[in-house]
Amino acid sequence: DQQVKQNSPSLSVQEGRISILNCDYTNSMFDYFLWYKKYPAEGPTFLISISSIKDKNEDGRFTVFLNKSAKHLSLHIVPSQPGDSAVYFCAASLIQGAQKLVFGQGTRLTINP
């Protein structure tokens, strides 16, 4: 039972354009949603988060939107740069003794010059 899903395994975007990565979830008890970025042979690094009580959070070129009624979130990267090429994981947080993260399958983003 996949509680967090990223239905696009890959996405290719031209440099300078907007990249939009999508994520769907099923559990309405999640309290935070996060995006992690992962380069090959490295561990994931935290990018941006959003509380379940918000609908938008912005940090520089990165904006995360949350639509609770649709159980959907998206990450917008504007403008896209070659260094943004990586695998992006959506994750959702549950506080049960400790903060537990449930990850989506990941989307490989390629930025073309």
Place this chain on the structure above:
Amino acid sequence: NAGVTQTPKFRVLKTGQSMTLLCAQDMNHEYMYWYRQDPGMGLRLIHYSVGEGTTAKGEVPDGYNVSRLKKQNFLLGLESAAPSQTSVYFCASSQPIGRFYEQYFGPGTRLTVT
């Protein structure tokens, strides 16, 4: 400040062999986690610890044991490796401040069981 380090980076085991993966963090974090990542799947939580001397099961704990004898170290053990345990293993740590706290990940250990 090294952050989260993992030893070894790569390992090949035969079915039935045992091994221990070591995770170390120098950020004085209370919480530590072990995840596995398989192709086409996200990271899945194996075990976690909320402090020295404590451990708890995550989503996929079967076939693994853990220990947290020192605050800075979190060990993941495979007593009798199986091919299904071929995966990339990530350790993470975090400090519980407020309602949300970022998890910091190590570079991973790629394990192959033949």
